[in-house]
Amino acid sequence: MKRLLSLIFSAAAVASLSAASLGFTYDTFKGIQQKYGNGKSETISVAVFITPDLAGRKITGLEVPVYAQPDKVFDLQGWTSTTLEYEQIDGKSFNVPDGVVADGVIGDDNILRVSFAEAVDIPATGIYVGYTFRSSTKLSGTSVATVEGNRKGECFYLGSRSKKKWTDLHSLAQLASAMTVSLDGDFPDEDAGVVCDNAVLGLDTSSMKATVVNHGTQPLKEVEYSYSSEIGASGTGKVTLDEPLEPVYGRGVEVDLPLAAFSESGNCSLSLTVTSVNGVPVSDSPAVEMPLAVQPFVPEFRPVVEEYTYLGCGYCPRGYVMLEQMKSLYGSKFMGISYHSSGNEHGAMACIDDALKPLANIGGYPAASLNRGADVDPSDIPSRWKSLVKNTTTCDVSARLEWTDDTQTELMLTGNARFLKDMTEHDYRIAYIVIGDGLSSMAWSQSNYYSSYEPTGIYARPFWDLFVGKDEHIRGLIFNDIALAMSDYKGVEGSLPESIEAGKEYGFSFTIDKASLHNIKDEEIVTDYNKVRCIAMIVDSKNGRVANCISTLYPNGGDPFPVRDDIDWNPVIEEDKESGVAPIIGNAEPVRTEYFGVSGVRIANPQKGDIVIKVETLSGGATRHSKIIF
Numbered sequence: 009m010k011r012l013l014s015l016i017f018s019a020a021a022v023a024s025l026s027a028a029s030l031g032f033t034y035d036t037f038k039g040i041q042q043k044y045g046n047g048k049s050e051t052i053s054v055a056v057f058i059t060p061d062l063a064g065r066k067i068t069g070l071e072v073p074v075y076a077q078p079d080k081v082f083d084l085q086g087w088t089s090t091t092l093e094y095e096q097i098d099g100k101s102f103n104v105p106d107g108v109v110a111d112g113v114i115g116d117d118n119i120l121r122v123s124f125a126e127a128v129d130i131p132a133t134g135i136y137v138g139y140t141f142r143s144s145t146k147l148s149g150t151s152v153a154t155v156e157g158n159r160k161g162e163c164f165y166l167g168s169r170s171k172k173k174w175t176d177l178h179s180l181a182q183l184a185s186a187m188t189v190s191l192d193g194d195f196p197d198e199d200a201g202v203v204c205d206n207a208v209l210g211l212d213t214s215s216m217k218a219t220v221v222n223h224g225t226q227p228l229k230e231v232e233y234s235y236s237s238e239i240g241a242s243g244t245g246k247v248t249l250d251e252p253l254e255p256v257y258g259r260g261v262e263v264d265l266p267l268a269a270f271s272e273s274g275n276c277s278l279s280l281t282v283t284s285v286n287g288v289p290v291s292d293s294p295a296v297e298m299p300l301a302v303q304p305f306v307p308e309f310r311p312v313v314e315e316y317t318y319l320g321c322g323y324c325p326r327g328y329v330m331l332e333q334m335k336s337l338y339g340s341k342f343m344g345i346s347y348h349s350s351g352n353e354h355g356a357m358a359c360i361d362d363a364l365k366p367l368a369n370i371g372g373y374p375a376a377s378l379n380r381g382a383d384v385d386p387s388d389i390p391s392r393w394k395s396l397v398k399n400t401t402t403c404d405v406s407a408r409l410e411w412t413d414d415t416q417t418e419l420m421l422t423g424n425a426r427f428l429k430d431m432t433e434h435d436y437r438i439a440y441i442v443i444g445d446g447l448s449s450m451a452w453s454q455s456n457y458y459s460s461y462e463p464t465g466i467y468a469r470p471f472w473d474l475f476v477g478k479d480e481h482i483r484g485l486i487f488n489d490i491a492l493a494m495s496d497y498k499g500v501e502g503s504l505p506e507s508i509e510a511g512k513e514y515g516f517s518f519t520i521d522k523a524s525l526h527n528i529k530d531e532e533i534v535t536d537y538n539k540v541r542c543i544a545m546i547v548d549s550k551n552g553r554v555a556n557c558i559s560t561l562y563p564n565g566g567d568p569f570p571v572r573d574d575i576d577w578n579p580v581i582e583e584d585k586e587s588g589v590a591p592i593i594g595n596a597e598p599v600r601t602e603y604f605g606v607s608g609v610r611i612a613n614p615q616k617g618d619i620v621i622k623v624e625t626l627s628g629g630a631t632r633h634s635k636i637i638f
Contacts, residue, residue, distance in 0.1 A: 026194065026195065026197060026225065027192075027193070027194055028192075028193075028194075028195050028225045029068070029190060029191065029192050030190075030191050030192075030193075030195050030225060030255065030256070030257050031188045031189065031190060031191070031256040031257065032058065032062070032188065032189040032190075032191050032256070032257040032258055033186075033187065033188045033189070033256055033257070033258045033259065034056055034155075034157065034158075034162040034163070034184040034185060034187075034258060035155045035184065035185075035186050035187075035188070035258075035259075036158065036184075036219065036221065036258055036259065036260040037155075037156075037260060037261070037262075038259070039155035039156050039186075040155070040337075041073060041153045041154065041155055041186055042153075042154050042155065042156075042183065042391075043075050043151040043152070043153065043154070044151055044152050044153075044154045044165070044177065044181070044183060045151030045152070048167065048169045048170050049143055049144060049169075050100070050142075050143060050167050050168040050169040050170060051083070051100070051102060051103075051140065051141070051142045051143075051167075051168040052140065052141060052142075052143065052152060052165070052166070052167055052168075053102075053103035053138055053139070053140040053165070053166040054072075054138055054139055054140075054152050054163065054164065054165055054166075054185055054187070055089070055092060055136045055137065055138030055163075055164040055174075055185075056136070056137055056138070056161075056162060056163060056164070056184075056185050056187055056189065057134055057135075057136055057161045057162075057164075058130055058134055058135050058136070058137055058189065059134050060130075060131075060132055060133060060134045062130050062134075062191065062193075062257075063130050063131060063132045063134070064129075064130065064193060064194075065130050065191045065192065065193030065194075065195075066127035066128060066129055066130065066191065066192045066193055067088060067124065067127060067128040067130060067135070067137055067189060067190070067191060068123065068124055068127050068128075068190045068191065068192050069086065069110075069121070069122050069123040069124055069189075069190040070086050070121075070122050070137055070139060070187055070188065070189045070190060071119050071120065071121045071122070071187070071188050071190075072119070072120050072139060072152075072153060072185065072186055072187040072188065073118055073119055073120070073153035073186055074114055074118060074119075074120045074141065074151075074152060074153065075118060075151050075152075075153065080143060080144050081114065081141045081142065081143050081144070082141070082142045082144065083140065083141060083142045084111060084112040084113065084114065084120060084122075084139070084140075084141045085109055085110065085111055085112055085122070085139065085140045085141070086109070086110050086111075086112050086120075086122025086124070086137075086138070086139045086140075087103075087105040087107060087108065087109045087110070087137075087138055087139070087140065088105065088107030088108050088124075088128045088135055088136065088137050088138075089105035089106050089107045089135070089136045089138070090106055090107065090131070090133070090135060090136070091106065091136070092136055092164055092166075092174045093105075093106070094166055094172075094173070094174065096172070100168040100169055100172070101166060101167070101168050101172040101173065102166075102168055103138070103140055103166055105136075105138070107128060107135070108124055108125075108126070108128055110122050110123065110124050110125060112139060112141075120139060120141070122139060127192055130191075136164070137187075137189050138164070139187070152165070152185075153185070153186035153187075154177060154183040154184060154185060154186060155183070155184050155185075155186050156182060156183065156184065156394060157177070157178040157182050157183045157184030158178075158184065158203075159178060160176055160178050160179060161176065161178070162177075162178055162183075162184035162185060163176070163177040163178065163183055163184050163185035164176055164177070165177050181391065182394065182395060182398075188256070191257070195223075195224065195225050195257075196223070196224050196225070197224055197225050197226050197288075198224045198226055198228075198285040198286045198288045199222075199223035199224035199285060200220060200221065200222060200223055200224065200228055200231045200282065200285045201220075201221040201223050202218050202219065202220055202221070202231065202233075202265070202280070202282075203218065203219040203221060203260070204216065204217070204218045204219075204265075204298065207278070207298055207299060207300045207301065208300070208301045208302075208303060208306050209267065209270060209300060209301070209302050209303070209306065210302075210303055210304065210305040210306040211269070211270060211271075211272075211273055211302065211303070211304050211305065211511075212304070212305045213269075213305070213306065214266060214267060214268065214269045215264035215265055215266050215267060216264070216265045216267055216300075217262065217263075217264065217265070218262075218263055218264075218265040219260045219261065219262050219263070220247060220249065220253070220260055220261055220263050221253075221258060221259065221260035222253040222254070222255060222256065222257065222258075222259050222260065223257055223258075224255060224285065224286075225255050226255055226286065227252035227253060227254060227255055228249065228252060228253040228255075228285070228286065229248065229249055229252045229253075229286050230246065230247065230248045230249065230284075230285070230286055230287060231246070231247050231282065231284070231285055232244065232245070232246045232247075232282070232283045232284035232285075233245055233246075233280055233281060233282050233283055234280075234281050234283055235267065235278060235279060235280045235281070236278075236279050237270075237276050237277065237278045237279070237300065238276040238277050239270060239271075239272060239274060239276045239302070241267060241268045241269070241270045241271075242268065243267070243268045244283070245265065245266040245267065246266070247263050247265060247266070249261060249263070270302045272302070273302045273303055273304055274302055275299065275300070275301050275302070276299075276300055276302065277297055277298065277299060277300065278297070278298050278299075278300040279295045279296070279297050279298075280295065280296050280298065281293055281294070281295040281296070303428055304426075304428060304510060304511035305404060305426065305428070305511065307400075307401050307402070307403060307404035307428070307556060308341075308404070309397065309399055309400060309401040309556060310341055310342075310343050310397075310556060310557050310558060311343065311378055311379045311393060311396040311397055311399075311554070312343045312345065312378070312379055312380070312543070312545065312554045312557050313331070313334070313342070313343060313344045313345070313376060313377075313378050313389055313393060314344075314345045314346075314347060314365075314366060314367070314376065314377050314378075314380070315327040315330070315331055315344065315345065315346045315347065315374065315375070315376045315386055315389075315489075316347050316349065316365075316367060316370050316373060316374060316375040316376065316377075316383070317346060317347070317348055317349070317373060317374050318348050318349040318352040318353040318358070318373060319348070319353050319356055319357070319452055319453060319454050319455065320352055320353065320455050321352070321373045321374060321455060322455040322456060322457030322458075322480075323373070323374060323457050324373055324374040324454070324455070325454065325456055325457075325458055325474070325475040326374055326385075326386050326387060327346070327374040327375075327376060327386035328346075328454075328471070328474075328475075328485075328487075329471045329472055329474075329475070330376075330386045330387065330389045330390070331344040331346060331386075331389075331488070331489050332470070332471045332488070333390070333469065333470055333471060334389060334390060334393065335488075335489070335569065336470065336572040339569040339571070340558075340559060340568075340569040341397065342393070343543055343557050343558075343559060344489045345441055345443065345489055345491050345543065346487070346488075346489045346490050346491060347360060347365055347491045348490065348491075349362055349370070349373065350362045350528050352373070354528075354529070355527050355528065355529040355531055356449075356451075356452050356527060356533070357447060357452070357487060357490050357527065357533060358527055358528050359490070359491060359492045359493065359525075359526070359527045359528060359533075360491055360492075360493065360494060360528075361528065364494070364496075364497070365497065366380045366497045366552050367380075367383055370383065371383065374386050376388070376389055378392050378393060378396055379396060379553060379554050380497075380551070380552055380553050380554060401555055401556045402427060402428045402429060402555070403425060403426065403427045403428065403436070403546050403555050403556050404425070404426055404556060405423060405424070405425045405426075405438075405544055405545070405546050405556055405557065405558050406423050406424050406558060407421060407422070407423030407440075407542060407544035407558055407559075407560045408421075408422055408423065408560050408561065409421050409540075409541055409542050409560040409561070409562070409563050410422075410563055411563050412519065416522070416537065416563075417521070417522050417523075418519055418520065418521055418522060419519070419520040419522065419540070419542075419563060420517060420518075420519055420520070421440055421517065421518045421519075421520060421542045421544065421560070422515065422516070422517040423438075423515070423516055423517075423544050423558075424513040424514060424515050424516070425438060425504060425513070425514050425516065425546055426511060426512060426513045426514065427508050427510060427511075428510055428511075429508075429510050430508060430509055430510045431507065431508040432506075432507050432508075433506070433507075434504075434506075434508060435548050435549045435550050436499070436504055436508075436546055436547070436548060436549070436555065437498065437499025437500055437501065437503050437504055437546075437547055437549045438495075438499055438500055438503035438504060438516045438544065438545070438546065438547075439494070439495050439496065439497055439498065439499040439500065439544075439545045439547045439552075440494065440495050440500075440518060440542050440543065440544050440545065441491055441493075441494040441495075441542065441543045441545075442491070442492045442493040442494065442520060442525060442540060442541075442542055443489060443490065443491065443492065443540065443541050443542065443543060443559070444487075444488075444490040444492045444525070444533070444534050444539065444540055445488040445489065445490075445539045445540075445541070445568060446486060446487075446488065446535075446536055446539040447486070447487040447488075447490055447533060447534065447535070448484065448485065448486045448487065448535075449533070450483050450484055451483075452483065452485070452487075453481045453482065453483050454481065454482045454483075454485055455480070455481060456475050456478060456479065456480055456481065456482050457480075458472070458475040458476050458478075459475070459476075459477065459478055459479060459480045460477075461475075461476045461477065462476070462477070463476050463477060492525045492534070492540070493520065493524050493525055495518070497547070497552045498547060498548075498549045498550075498551070498552040499545075499547045499549045499552075500518070501549075503516050504516075516544075520542075522537060525537075525540065537563070538562050538563055538564040538566060539562055539566070539568075540562065540563065541559055541560045541561065541562055541568050542559070542560045543557055543558070543559050543560075544557060544558055544560070545557040
């Protein structure tokens with residue numbers, strides 16, 4: 009798992025300080041909000057920790073989205089506390105703050121706002137700020153707003169009936185609160201911090217990934233710095249942001265921090281000093297010492313997500329939507345593959361025998377796996393992928409796909425693999441999957457159990473409009489990420505040499521006959537072969553697990569991952585004003601239960617002795633699967 013290094017250097021000794029009001033947040037990137045709830049009628053408390061860096065300033069209030077029916081929530085309060093404590097009454101847990109408490113109000117915009125009658129001093133030890141409310145209904149429409157978190161302490165949660173002890177949601181689900189705390193005090197006009205998530209630099213690069221964070225009262229536009237190291241690289245650098253960062257303490261943006269190229273790999277100490285913010289010189293800014301790993305290169309890890317589906321499966325649109333959403337959000341970082349079942353779909357997009365796929369036995373459709381782990385429901389893809397993508401890897405792969413000649417009857421996949429360490433013995437091989445995008449036929453009819461659903465909550469999010477409220481059988485859909493053909497999923501024998509030298513590139517090439525890209529009935533289903541691409545993988549031949557992978561461009565150079573500026577990722581629906589991309593996390597309650605045979609066919613009335621897949625649609629839209637015997 010990528011470890012967050014506490015590299016934060018701030019231009020604290022700036023030229024001027026001024027009395028000002030400033031917002032503080034752990035929602036660094038103004039992320040897509042995720043609802044967190046536990047499916048119970050209970051009292052909920054949420055807190056963030058204001059760090060000692062802000063000692064001497066004052067807290068005047070807070071605001072945070074709460075996804076709630078206004079007539080179903082009560083006892084809205086904001087509070088401060090030096091510790092997080094709770095007491096139990098009749099088996100339920102309730103927050104016990106030792107600071108100030110004030111009433112709050114949820115506005116028409118679903119924002120809970122709290123103002124403290126008297127400002128609260130931030131002590132040298134830091135302080136907790138939080139809010140509490142009581143829900144009189146199960147949390148199908150009531151939950152708290154979170155975003156993806158970077159480190160511990162950004163969101164604590166207490167539920168009177170669910171999480172009965174204060175729980176750090178970063179440790180549990182890598183979440184941060186979407187809360188903004190209002191501060192008063194003397195703040196620099198121009199101030200910035202830089203956070204390095206993973207202090208690693210490649211010999212083939214001249215920059216390091218970092219996050220620039222605004223700590224001043226003015227929009228942040230530019231940061232200059234100097235640096236030096238034990239192995240020779242030193243100099244100065246400047247980062248100019250594409251768009252100014254708003255003056256909210258903690259608002260940030262990811263950047264490539266320019267550094268001079270290092271001449272040798274190894275571990276060293278790097279010293280960084282801020283010298284200027286927005287062109288304003290900084291005096292007496294302390295240098296920050298940080299450990300830095302210099303490697304031959306820095307691989308970008310791309311987990312592979314494989315979805316299992318078929319046209320006759322009425323809940324399989326869920327997988328379709330998840331892949332489209334993730335690709336639109338993360339572009340070429342997201343590697344999605346859709347396998348149509350040869351056992352359930354007789355022709356159409358079933359191109360590979362089920363027995364040859366990484367998951368040969370599917371308990372129920374739809375299903376998915378991430379990096380070929382255990383199968384999960386497709387609704388789990390966003391949260392699980394976000395956890396996986398933070399991992400590091402020891403190898404990298406590049407690939408391209410081209411026609412071998414002007415007849416365009418044969419494709420050539422070529423590429424290179426490289427590793428961070430020497431290996432005299434290993435089990436790595438190259439594998440590949442041929443992917444078809446833009447597939448469509450009026451002969452294909454997708455079963456759709458979402459025809460009676462309403463476009464609210466998660467079903468108002470992008471791509472659900474193709475299914476929600478539409479016909480029970482949909483024709484004319486455009487299918488992407490379809491697996492057309494593949495090598496052995498455990499890799500091609502001999503595709504990598506027995507001995508590996510660190511940093512060296514090892515080439516590979518495979519030819520692909522266009523005629524092989526047919527379905528299992530040998531029908532041609534690709535109408536545009538310039539929308540065919542390959543995902544090349546470095547896999548462990550013992551189990552087929554993917555160490556890293558990448559997608560090629562199309563043979564004509566076209567981009568399979570165009571930027572989508574036309575998508576509204578935070579739709580506001582009048583009925584419940586839910587937003588975000590992930591379903592409610594936690595012990596949500598079932599709102600619909602259906603039964604399916606092991607082949608995925610829905611069974612209206614299971615009989616005694618039947619082995620079936622029980623599918624529960626949970627409040628918030630997630631699903632839960634279990635195999636049972638009636």
